[in-house]
Amino acid sequence: MSSVALPPFWSLVEVHGDELLVHARRMTGDANGEDVLQDALLRALRAYPRLRHAEHLRAWLYRVTTTTALDHIRSRRREVLTDEPPAAVAEPEHYDDAFESIIGALPDGTKDALRLRFVEDLEYECIAARLGCSTVAARQRVSTAIRTLRTQGIAA
């Protein structure tokens, strides 16, 4: 059992489930959003007792959902195009590394925006303040970054 007092998992699903589904749909399309969310939440459950702290759980769920969505996009692409065997799925405890490697190729400014949103769990007002831009611009930067990720996933 975990040494930190983690909230019951389902309370996270109740509070953040809706926005995670929106995020999954935005990355993988309306038809796949629910499958991706289910997969992401099961991955999150596997890793949950091993979390070392109970902070920024929402951002953590976003990262797991992002990683799962990209795996989904890549495996779909592979099914269509090649016979190559699927790459090993990241072990749950390495989701943070997986997230960093996913965003690694993006320009620095874009990476910063994604980290502020999905690692530091900041609202757009705070992201705007950190990036020195307007809230609208911050929102745009994150959404452009997600679009870039999605296209990269498809192109990978």
Place this chain on the structure above:
Amino acid sequence: MTLSARLLDSIASAAIREGLADAVYTRLDTPIGKLLIVQGERGVVRVGFPDESVDALLAQVAGRLGPRIVASDRELATTRDVVSAYFDGVDERLDLPVDLSLVRSDFRRSALSLLRAEVGPGEVVTYGGLAAKVGRPKAARAVGSACATNPVPIIVPCHRVLPGGGGVGSYGGGPELKRLLLAHEGATVG
């Protein structure tokens, strides 16, 4: 929350199938209000009255069984049916596996186990009488604490334990509820 019930059910069932859930909970409409029922691998671990905080009860279970707690009416269908059968008066035995791991001492655990095994629907026992059954005839007060902290009320029938001096005594869900449950079971209270 607007995630579809179908998706939530599907996620919870997959989690249980893969052995990823430390506990599963459901909320059941009954004549006494919405009960919370939490079940672990070994049986029902917690029952919460309608006026108790669901978050607090689930946090208590998480502290003991682990934080991977999911909700599913479907996975707990059998448990729901058995509890509904009790309130409908169809079958009052509440024959369900129970996990007393939230009980803090061995004495309390044996008192509650014995109560469940030996005092059936329609029957009552005094605090002192139950203490004697456990082999500690002077421990009526300790039996009272065991009942007051019973994590699985109704299924472990602490409402059937009464003060020796008459009346229904106290109850976690309130004395009115205790009286109601006893009347439902057809027990005579002095």
